[in-house]
Amino acid sequence: MISGRVDGIDFTMRERSDTYTITVDASSNDGSETVLATGNITDLGSAQALDYRHTLRFIVAVVRTARRRMTCRHRPGPGFRFCPWCGTSMIDPTLPD
Numbered sequence: 001m002i003s004g005r006v007d008g009i010d011f012t013m014r015e016r017s018d019t020y021t022i023t024v025d026a027s028s029n030d031g032s033e034t035v036l037a038t039g040n041i042t043d044l045g046s047a048q049a050l051d052y053r054h055t056l057r058f059i060v061a062v063v064r065t066a067r068r069r070m071t072c073r074h075r076p077g078p079g080f081r082f083c084p085w086c087g088t089s090m091i092d093p094t095l096p097d
């Protein structure tokens with residue numbers, strides 16, 4: 001288990017068997033957690049050992065991406081098919097180009 005704080009957000013990464021889960025505290029009072037990512041442990045290194053440098057960079061990226069998605073107000077200019085900050089589609093994919 002790895003716990004820490006990224007940009008003021010407390011996270012926990014737990015590994016069990018061959019899977020991992022990254023959560024953040026949903027509320028500081030009730031102890032509930034929000035799952036940000038789950039996956040196979042090979043995402044974080046080899047099956048035999050975690051690559052802690054890669055794992056910490058991965059966790060920071062997951063937490064910062066989640067934060068951007070929660071706070072994004074979509075302000076890209078014309079021509080963007082996806083929001084460069086949060087990845088949300090800026091076009092209706094059912095309409096022709």
Ligand SMILES: [Zn+2]
Pocket residue numbers: 072073074075083084085086087088
């Ligand atoms: Zn956005």
